[in-house]
Amino acid sequence: MDEIGKVFQNKTNIKVQYTYSGSACLLAQIDNSRQGDAYMPGEWFYMEQADEKGYLTEVERIAYVIPVIGVAKGNPKKVRGLRDLARKDLRVGIGDPHATALGKQAYIVLKNAGLQEEVISNLTTSAATVPELGNAIKLGHLDAAIVWDAVAHWYPEDIDIVLIEPEYNEVSTVPLGTLEFAEDPQAAKKFLDFVASDEGKAIFKKHGYSLTPNLEL
Numbered sequence: 001m002d003e004i005g006k007v008f009q010n011k012t013n014i015k016v017q018y019t020y021s022g023s024a025c026l027l028a029q030i031d032n033s034r035q036g037d038a039y040m041p042g043e044w045f046y047m048e049q050a051d052e053k054g055y056l057t058e059v060e061r062i063a064y065v066i067p068v069i070g071v072a073k074g075n076p077k078k079v080r081g082l083r084d085l086a087r088k089d090l091r092v093g094i095g096d097p098h099a100t101a102l103g104k105q106a107y108i109v110l111k112n113a114g115l116q117e118e119v120i121s122n123l124t125t126s127a128a129t130v131p132e133l134g135n136a137i138k139l140g141h142l143d144a145a146i147v148w149d150a151v152a153h154w155y156p157e158d159i160d161i162v163l164i165e166p167e168y169n170e171v172s173t174v175p176l177g178t179l180e181f182a183e184d185p186q187a188a189k190k191f192l193d194f195v196a197s198d199e200g201k202a203i204f205k206k207h208g209y210s211l212t213p214n215l216e217l
Contacts, residue, residue, distance in 0.1 A: 002018075003203050003206075004195060004204075005018065008195075008200075012187075016191065020129070022095070022129055023041035023042050023043060023100060023101040024046065024099050025099050025128070027041070031053070035181060036179050037187070038179060038188055039056075041174075042148070042174060043104060043174075044175055047175045051177075054180065056177040058178050058192060059177040060175065060196035061173055062176050062195055062196060062204060063174045063201065063205075063209035064174065064209065064210040064211070064212065065150055066149040066169065066172070067109050067147070067148065067164055067169055067170070068146070068147060068149045068163060069081075069161065070137050070144065070159045071160050071162055072140070075160050077089070077144065079144050081164065082109070082110065082119070082164055082168060085119045085144060085146075086115060086118035086119050086122050087122070088122065090143045092119065092143065093123065093126070093127055093136055094106040094125075094127070095128075095130060095133065096126045096128050100129065102146070102148060103126065103127075105172050106146040109146070112167075112168040113165070124142060125142060131154075133146075134147060134159065138155050138158040149210070150208035171213045176192055177192075178191075178192050
């Protein structure tokens, strides 16, 4: 998003300021403050919640993210799939399902595989944000974590990915919506239009996001 903001500012002279947090945490902040120009959660579920609360004026589907298993470069622990996340010799992390879209999606994927109870009881970390998981793998604090596919793109020297079995996996939509209490609705609309444009989506693709909703990486 940093590059999106810089390119948009260069084009329009409109400065963009971000607040980074988990999708649920951001929605709670909007609930409390009734402030903000746009909302970008990591999963469509949270956008539906914002819409039900009457917060949205317009929404676009921007990109897609796919849950994968992130491991240290070279996969030294030989992780092959979801079932390995129940191994007692692994330090395992997922996102907090009450704070992040990733955590919510990880629980769904584990439930699809019939492994939710086994893996949850084996967790070392339940993170409030996605970068926490990526950094924990990079620093050697975790052996494996369910992360978005784009996360591995952020850590090309430190993280490899293990694909989750497609019969259990689910793609998540990354939407962007403008908010009814935007201080400058026209500027918010311009930002939405830019992010949803071919140029904006190309930046997302550059940073590891998918532009089509399929499980093939």
